[in-house]
Amino acid sequence: MIINPILPGFNPDPSICRVGEDYYIATSTFEWYPGVQIHHSRDLVNWTLVRRPLERASQLDMRGNPDSCGIWAPCLSHADGRFWLVYTDVKRFDGNFKDAHNYIVTAPSIEAEWSDPVYMNSSGFDPSLFHDDDGRKWFLNMQWNHRTESYGGSPKHPAFDGILLQEWDPAAGALKGPVRNIFAGSPLGLVEGPHLFKKNGWYYLTTAEGGTGYDHAVTMARSRAIDGPYEMHPDTHLITSKDGPDAALQRAGHGQYVETPDGKAYHTHLCGRPLAPKRRCTLGRETALQKCVWRDDGWLYLENGTPVPALEVAPPKPVDRVARPAVISRHFDDVVLPPEFQWLRTPEPDRLFSLAARPGHLRLYGRESLGSWFEQSLVARRQEDHRFRAETRIDFAPDTYQQVAGLTHYYNRHKLHALGVTLHEKLGRVITILSCAGDYPDSRLSFPLGPGIAVPDGPVDLAMEVIDNDLRFFWRPAATDAVSGAGDVDWQPVGPVLDAGVISDEGGRGEHGSFTGAFCGMFAFDTSGRAKGADFDFFVYRRV
Missing domain, CATH: 2.60.120.200 (Jelly Rolls)
Known part of the structure; x- marks a missing residue:
């Protein structure tokens, strides 16, 4: 079985990418250097740390970044024979401003030396890059509104001002065209962490909502057009533990969809495992993986029939699980x-x-x-x-x-x-x-x-x-x-x-x-x- 969390300890905001038979997960590293952790698996059960790509001064210098700033929510993808990694370097935490700068780096392979970063924008954090089937590339990030009392430790929904979409021109190395706000989120609020994928003519958008605490969730929406309008999932949230206070995996949210070569569906998410009596997650936000199913209504659901994540899920194929060394x-x-x-x-x-x-x-x-x-x-x-x-x-x-x-x-x-x-x-x-x-x-x-x-x-x-x-x-x-x-x-x-x-x-x-x-x-x-x-x-x- 896939035993959750698959990446124990501080491994949040998991972005998953499949290339052939190989799976990769990129997670946030915040102020820790080198930046971004990338784990590899061929079976979704056993994972190995293989790369931290942001490793030199020309790519990343976080001296002076406050605690819990630095590298937020990387998104890993593969297209045109290259790996693409987008990420935020956050320079401020408390107060109204975030000063969040978004970049792209690329490499021919995960293990190779990654390029120097190309600057994208600073309108908000949690960027992602979507490669459409017509060859166009689209850049998404949440928009930060500083005109609200949304300080570190006390997030307010008005600061999370929707998901922005803009086309990326790789030849010019720049964003182009209009900036569109395509998704305001659900009533849960605090919309961030956007990821797009396309299936059967639909653009599916997953986002993180509810903050990264006990109300966290993966929210899902879809549209026939990439710029919307987006209709909400029948249950609004694909994954959340907010209504399952006794679930072993709490704080579930912020993840990404992936399919196996034979079409089986899975979705990553971050989670926490609280300790009694104060419900403190001493291992931080960890990475988990859930098996999903597509129903006749064209929507994705967790295989267990509820949005509450499971500790154990079935892998694509039977495989021996290698235990971590004691x-x-x-x-x-x-x-x-x-x-x-x-x-x-x-x-x-x-x-x-x-x-x-x-x-x-x-x-x-x-x-x-x-x-x-x-x-x-x-x-x-x-x-x-x-x-x-x-x-x-x-x-x-x-x-x-x-x-x-x-x-x-x-x-x-x-x-x-x-x-x-x-x-x-x-x-x-x-x-x-x-x-x-x-x-x-x-x-x-x-x-x-x-x-x-x-x-x-x-x-x-x-x-x-x-x-x-x-x-x-x-x-x-x-x-x-x-x-x-x-x-x-x-x-x-x-x-x-x-x-x-x-x-x-x-x-x-x-x-x-x-x-x-x-x-x-x-x-x-x-x-x-x-x-x-x-x-x-x-x-x-x-x-x-």
């Missing part, structure tokens, strides 16, 4: 980062880290603080399980309290927990906890260990264990044996049990206040400006 151990023996790791915002990673400075180690150069929007040395991977343990070994000799390096459970500048090695003027080298447990109204850093606990010189092992909503840090002097497991008796707990649930979309000011996902990883900062290096010997992620 333990992933990385020893940094290569000169490139392991594929699951990313960093924040900057196209100049050489200023943040090196895998060559000390062979067999990841060296982080302390830069700006854990709260920086510009240059932050944080290398991390997605949290993919509600229960997990992460371990690392750090060799770090700070000479001031302004130098800190260690292990972190990180969402954004306001939602983080970190166990760091630093220097205290009386205690010497110590480990300390830095914690920031919410966006507003109070987002100050706290120090649950006070001045810290003195530790001996030399490498130390750091660990964190998250069990649903609870996080606990551990440490020990570096073990002489190989990387060891969670049951070792020499691990010592550090500090109180912390609220891991705040490292979520709903933490802080609530479900629309931010919408990325939780990461665990290694960090270093040096606010003295001397770029003190910290060496990490390994990083282990273990499902508990």
Whole structure:
């Protein structure tokens, strides 16, 4: 069976594309670099990360982008022997304005080097590119109306001012012709995320509505003409969990239609898996896939007969499902980062880290603080399980309290927990906890260990264990044996049990206040400006 979510952890806004027997899904990466994740499958059951195409300064520079900005809602398509990727780079979150710039990049294959971006427009976000069967290409995006009190965390329908359509001329590299507002959305409101496809002479339009929280939905409409008018689906929403409060997959919406070579219908969507008692989705917005059917009325429906998404759906063909490894151990023996790791915002990673400075180690150069929007040395991977343990070994000799390096459970500048090695003027080298447990109204850093606990010189092992909503840090002097497991008796707990649930979309000011996902990883900062290096010997992620 297809087991949902097919892409666990922070993988939102899934755009799906089939080329022959190959399927690709592109998802949003927001402020994480490189931009856009593309996963590949040949059976819709097993998926592998194969590319992050926005990888150099000429394509993407997000230094200064606020949290939850950056790359929103990419759309991946294939036509004319090339792959096409359109996306938004959002430069502002709070306030009336969004400053959302839309671009196109192309490549002859997913694995190839992608082109420099071609600018499209800035009228709104969530763009898509539709290749019509007459050879014309059409660009869609939602239109943002700044004349409303629609701030981050408090979206208002008037700001989501319909879906725009304009023709794209690839020879000229520009949009041309009139801009048409083709779809105002349903009464649910907050219309965004448009995708077009054509079948049996109808243009079918799916959009995301209801915001990206618990009222989220995929809304469907159709028209005989590409510019409308569009009539609404008999049920309005193709996919939504808003009327299924007990469904395992919540926040369902924003996805795209795809057909198998033999005509079977599927639709991606994002979703969240909340934890009791506060219904916080600590894994962020994940990617799921639903099997659909075409009925005699010419409309698409979920195969299960309701708009509420299913945890398990039938694949196109029987296939063995490859389970995710329970333990992933990385020893940094290569000169490139392991594929699951990313960093924040900057196209100049050489200023943040090196895998060559000390062979067999990841060296982080302390830069700006854990709260920086510009240059932050944080290398991390997605949290993919509600229960997990992460371990690392750090060799770090700070000479001031302004130098800190260690292990972190990180969402954004306001939602983080970190166990760091630093220097205290009386205690010497110590480990300390830095914690920031919410966006507003109070987002100050706290120090649950006070001045810290003195530790001996030399490498130390750091660990964190998250069990649903609870996080606990551990440490020990570096073990002489190989990387060891969670049951070792020499691990010592550090500090109180912390609220891991705040490292979520709903933490802080609530479900629309931010919408990325939780990461665990290694960090270093040096606010003295001397770029003190910290060496990490390994990083282990273990499902508990």
